[in-house]
Amino acid sequence: MNKLALITGASSGIGRATALRLAKEGYNIIVTGRRNDRLESLQSEIKSYYDVKVFTAQFDIQQKEAVQEFVNFLTGEWRDVDVLVNNAGLALGKESFQNGNLRDWDIMIDTNVKGMMYISKLISEIMVTRGQGHIVNITSTASTQVYKDGGIYCASKHAALAMSKSMRIDLLPHGIKVSSISPGAVETEFSTVRFKGDIIKAKDVYNGYTPLYANDIADMIAYVVNQPIHVNINDIEVTCLAQANAYYFNKNK
């Protein structure tokens, strides 16, 4: 029987690539996100390549009630989630602390921290009942390092990593694996979202070097979930060759 993977924030980037990658591994897939047209086209794409089942669910992970409603809606074979990939997350703005935008800060905390909190709690309840499961949290190099003008994004990712580590402890007696993957720069919509559609600024983030791509992280997620039953990969930090950590890049001048 196929295993089931639930991937949040799957309408683009790492989430989308992960859905395709895990489908290739034979997982049935639930993809969630805010953009239904993107989720539906991903569903068709997956089904055109792989013989797996795909379920799409459109909701905003910031909305506690919507997350609860979504999980309540999962019945039968769609409830037995083997792998939860907590990918939904974003950065908004890059300003000094005193000039930060409170609305942006709320959205980052509500998505990166509270969204992850809402869905992980509900899905972990199911996993505990079944006595199995694996939660993979996509964090960031910003989960252990803080960079200039990244204040609340970095704070949200620190919280996400702390939550991931605490889940691992509490779910330990239940045989549930928890892993975190902390990528550096990955060329996706991430910077376009952060700079609110300013393509020039967004492109500049990835200029002068070869960044990571969404497929690199999807491959890593596949590796993490494909370990033997007795092996858990706890925390991975991954950057491209041209990045040493959150601050140091080797860019072509």
Ligand code: 8X3
């Ligand atoms: C994405 C990488 O460097 O913008 O989490 O924090 S960074």
